[in-house]
Amino acid sequence: MAQTAILGAGVMGETLLSGLVRAGRRVDHLLVGEKREERARELEDRYGVAVVGNREAAEKADTIALVVKPQDMGDVLDEIAPALRPGQLLVSLAAGITTAFIESRVPEGVAVVRVMPNTPALVDEGMAAISPGSHCSDEHLAEAEALMASVGKVLRIPERQQDAVTAISGSGPAYIFFVVESMIEAGVHLGLPRSTATDLVVQTVVGSAKMLRETGTHPTVLREQVTSPAGTTAAALRELEIHKVRAAFLAAMEAARDRSRALAEGS
């Protein structure tokens, strides 16, 4: 089977690595490039995977996942470019970085796919949006799709939508965790033990997400089903409207989209 390399094994790189291992990918078909020595040893111990230099990983692998921070992408591409050959596939998971930027730094004929993943991939419930670069065959795109499908759902989108997608599903888990934190704190203010509040909130979020997915019912309808006339939910939702939570989400996601665009310009 073809070799896959993961360059940058932080939060997202390890998430992808662990997902591929769970999905049955043989460890001797995987290579990791990781700058931090201690982190490299940790991954070798945990997965039995070979951690090698970026250049060696790029020489040996057919598919190379780039999972470093956007600010480190230029350096990594400059390091591996001399080892790359036409037909290899680069799959970038970095926010903001365009396929054009990557293509401009690697030999012609190297295929590039841009992906926006998210951390629920750690429990095989990831949401990844993928877009092909300009020299990417259907086979290359299918290969990138299969890579990400090992840790969740995959959607093919035009690259111009990637900044908006980053603001929704890429950063989205953080918004949900923020809501969860806020609800737990509120529960504590209402006098519940923290552990009770945590159990209540986590199961409520999981149950609500499952309803959305399994019933396919519009969220507005599901919300109305909970909202009795002159009841408790109506009282709570009025406060959320007064505090402009809907507008706050719009502003937050516009800021995330704009930040993704700025990352593309190297800031």
Ligand SMILES: NC(=O)C1=CN([C@@H]2O[C@H](COP(=O)(O)OP(=O)(O)OC[C@H]3O[C@@H](n4cnc5c(N)ncnc54)[C@H](O)[C@@H]3O)[C@@H](O)[C@H]2O)C=CC1
């Ligand atoms: N964490 C998240 O929720 C998401 C992250 N991403 C993207 O994934 C990428 C990685 O993000 P995280 O894993 O959160 O960051 P991280 O900081 O946890 O991991 C980056 C890793 O790359 C390593 N690294 C840096 N320079 C290197 C080099 N020259 N060679 C080899 N390794 C090198 C670092 O030591 C670190 O372990 C970013 O581009 C980010 O935009 C995308 C979607 C979600």
Ligand SMILES: O=C(O)[C@@H]1CCC=N1
């Ligand atoms: O915050 C970030 O820049 C990365 C990209 C999407 C989620 N985390």
